[in-house]
Amino acid sequence: MLSLSELLGVFLAQSADNCERRQLRLLCEPGFDRGKVRVELGRHANSDPVIYDKLVADTYKVELKGKKLVLNAKIPRIVKRYEEAFNALGLEFYKTRPAREFMSLIGADPAKVLTADSTKRFQAIIKELSARYEKMKNVASFR
Incomplete structure (x- = not known):
């Protein structure tokens, strides 16, 4: 209390x-x-569709056994592609499942789920956030 x-x-x-x-x-x-x-918006930290495909395949292997997903390449957002493809099969797609798998793998072995390009983007984000934090930390509201 x-x-x-x-x-x-x-x-x-x-x-x-x-x-x-x-x-x-x-x-x-x-x-x-x-x-x-x-x-x-619409751009993922890990924009490699092959890695996302593997995450979805690993997390939905039971539901997708014997079924073929047909992804619409005209849809620019990866998650929306999967939502549509799962709906066509009569299945529900939860983006949290591959996201949870991604977080587990990135904690254990980042090289499995991050391309070199993704790693550079993460490093740039962390560098920018660190610089902004250094600028802000002496502001009166943070003391």
């Missing part, structure tokens, strides 16, 4: 989204402006 001072601290530090890509905080400026973050 939190003490009154801890509860008050949690309440005052809670941020709220004002729907204009800025965070509102009581008595302080936001430490991080989400409006300056570039997000590429």
Whole structure:
């Protein structure tokens, strides 16, 4: 159970989204402006379809036994391709299954699931996040 001072601290530090890509905080400026973050939707950190195909095959081997998936190459997003192909077979596709397998494998042996290009992109993301953290950590709201 939190003490009154801890509860008050949690309440005052809670941020709220004002729907204009800025965070509102009581008595302080936001430490991080989400409006300056570039997000590429539809692009995966691991964009190699062969690796995703293997993840799906491994996690759905029981359901897909004796069945052939036909993926529509005209659909640009990998997950949407699989959703459509599974629907055509009368199966439900849960993207969390291959994602969970990916997280397990990346923790055990990253070389199995990351291409050189994906590794470079992850390194660039971590470098950028580290640089932004270094800039932000001396802001009053983080002290």
